[in-house]
Structures are given as structure tokens and as C-alpha cells.
Amino acid sequence: MPARSAYSVPQRLLHWLVALLVFFNLLFPDGMNAWRHLVHRGQTPSPGDIASANIHAYAGIAVLLLAIVRLAVRFSSDAPEKPNGQPAFLHHIAHVTHVLLYVLIFAMPVSGIAAYYLGVDTAGSVHGGLMKMLLWIVVVLHIFGALVQHFYFRSDVLRRMTIGESNSRKSA
Template structure:
């Protein structure tokens, strides 16, 4: 299969859908946190608390399902080659960052599901603590990497995932 120069439309749509849902759940976990606090303290969550927690959970389930589709599309469609003329370290960091992103976009929803639906406290701790922190770090590195590629190295990497 010849190397393509941009990501396919389905790849770009899936990328941005997953990104929006991940940001939504990272930035607005309050409904789930309130529900968990009430349940842990033996109080009864209100319908609004339950609805808010469900929105967080459903977004997580959507992330998991879209990540599965995204991997299937990725393996069937391939990806553009890394830009030429850049340090090998940069290509290594891109591969590591992307690998971690995939691991984390599976780990976050799976631990969240285990915590919310199965009541596993360890999963809740790992979900809201180490995995969430690591996801923030990797997302920031991913964004910084795209910006460095675009503005410093003047590559088309950012364009490939936006307008093609």
C-alpha cells in the first residue's frame, strides 16, 4: 500500500470525536464525583446526581466504543509516513505518545466502568488518580508535539489531522 500523505476522513472524524469526549470527561467529572461522594457516605443520590453521573459514564462508554472503531480503521487504513528530515528522537516520542494515548483511552473507560457499575474501589482510585493524571500529561505532550511540528519544524502533521 503506498504511503498516504494525510489521514482518511473517518480517521480524522474519529480522532476529533474521541478528543472532544475525552476533554469533556476530563474537564467535567463533577457529576460522577458528586454521585460517588453521596454513595460512599451512605446517602441517596438525587435523580439529577444520577443523570449527571450517567452522562459521564455514557461519554466514557462512547470513548471506548469509538476507540475500538478507531483501532479497526487505523489497522485497515494505515497512516501517513512520519515527516522526513526530523530527528529520530522526535519520531520515537510520537510513537510512544500515540501508544500511550491508545492504552489510556482504553484504560480510562474500563476502570471507570469497573468503578461505576461494579463498585470496585481500586478501579475508582486508579481511574480518578494515576490514569487521569497520566492522561492529562500525555494529552498535553500530544498537543505540544503537534504545535512544535507545525510551528517549529513547519511540517504538515497538524494539517493532516485537521483539514487534510
């Protein structure tokens, strides 16, 4: 059976849905931050503060659920071959980056749930501090790596995760 040339439609949809929700929560945490500060000061959050915090929480829970589905799809279907023409250490960096992304995509919602629903302050501090910073770093590395593969190495990795087409399919 020949290797797949692109990611499946479910793999691509799950990738981009998770990415969208992660970016949403990274870029718009204000509602959760406002709720947290009010609660820590002993003040009562307004219905708007609670609604805004809930949106952040629900997006995080959606990330967790979609990540579970994504892993199930990933383990039940093949992924395309690694791109050719790149140094082996880049494949290693890509693998480590993907592992870190998955760890953080699971750890962020779990720590957020522990903080928001269970009142674990330490989880909230780590969630909004160290883990958030690490997630930003890993996301930027992931994007940078995809762009380097696309523009410098001229691989089809980015095409396989966006439009689902590889260069080998186009040339065939």
C-alpha cells in the same frame, strides 16, 4: 502505490470525536464525583446526581467504543508517512505518546465501568487519580508535540489531521 499524504476522513473524524469526549470527561467530572461521594457516605444520590454521573459514564463508554472503531480503521487503512526533517528521537517520542494515549483511552473507560457499574473502589481511585493525571500529561505532550511539529519543524502533521491536506499536495 504511493504513500497517503493525509489521514482519511473517518480517521480524522474518529480522532476528533474521541478527543472531544475525552476533554469533556476530563473537564467535567463533577457529576460523577458528586455521585461517588454521596454513595461512599451512604447517602442517596438525587436523580440529577445520577443523570450527571450517567452522562460522564456514557461519554466514557462512547470513548471506548469509538477507540475500538478507531483502531480497526487504523489497522485496515494506511497512515501517512512520518514527517521528514525531524530527529529520529522525536519519532520515537511520538510513537510512545500515541501508544500511551491508546492505552489510557482504553484503560480509563474500563476502570470507570469497573468503578461505576461493578462497584470496584480501587478502580475508581486509580481512574480518578493516577490514570486521570497520566492522561492529562500525555494529552498535553501530544498537543505540544503537534504544535512543535507545525510551528518549529514546519511539518504538515497538524494539517493532515485537521483539514486532511499535506504541504506536498499543495505544492504539487
